[in-house]
Amino acid sequence: AWNDPNFYNLVHMIESTAFLAHIRAATKGDVSYHNSHPFTYKHWSFVHNGDLEHFACIKKDVINLLDQSFYLHIKGSTDSEHLFILIMQYHYLEKLKMPVAIKKGIATMIELQQRIHSESTALINIALINGDDLYAAKYTHGNIDPNSLYYCHKTKVYCQYSLKFF
Numbered sequence: 001a002w003n004d005p006n007f008y009n010l011v012h013m014i015e016s017t018a019f020l021a022h023i024r025a026a027t028k029g030d031v032s033y034h035n036s037h038p039f040t041y042k043h044w045s046f047v048h049n050g051d052l053e054h055f056a057c058i059k060k061d062v063i064n065l066l067d068q069s070f071y072l073h074i075k076g077s078t079d080s081e082h083l084f085i086l087i088m089q090y091h092y093l094e095k096l097k098m099p100v101a102i103k104k105g106i107a108t109m110i111e112l113q114q115r116i117h118s119e120s121t122a123l124i125n126i127a128l129i130n131g132d133d134l135y136a137a138k139y140t141h142g143n144i145d146p147n148s149l150y151y152c153h154k155t156k157v158y159c160q161y162s163l164k165f166f
Helices: 007-013 057-063 079-092 097-116
Strands: 040-041 044-052 121-130 133-140 149-153 156-160
Touching: 040 079, 057 079, 057 097, 057 149, 079 097, 079 121, 097 121, 097 133, 133 149
Parallel strands: none
Antiparallel strands: 040 044, 044 121, 121 133, 149 156
């Protein structure tokens, strides 16, 4: 946000009870405006911190799964944005509830990754918000020590250990 010329003009006009903030540590894709979080689709915003190993090898497969109308929303080259658009497609086109769309999106990426290299690792920490609902998920695959997912509600901080859903 600090490099966006509109940020300082807009921040004073926006009021919200919920928002996402994210600092990107570029692991996939060039450092550019189009690769910066949050990614948006309709009223959803999405952030991701983590890494899908060998994403460049499965990127074309992910794109081939996308309906043209969803593919056209991709502006960057990150694993994050591709995962997000895949989740949005599952939610809107397949009419899946958001938790199911998230699980299916992650499962699809892992399945594609495993076809390329069975020893691939993944560390996926995501959050999606639409102004009313907030979803956060953490998933690790392979030889990765799973950290915890922390979240704050009002004045309390909570910790949720990594969940397995596959």
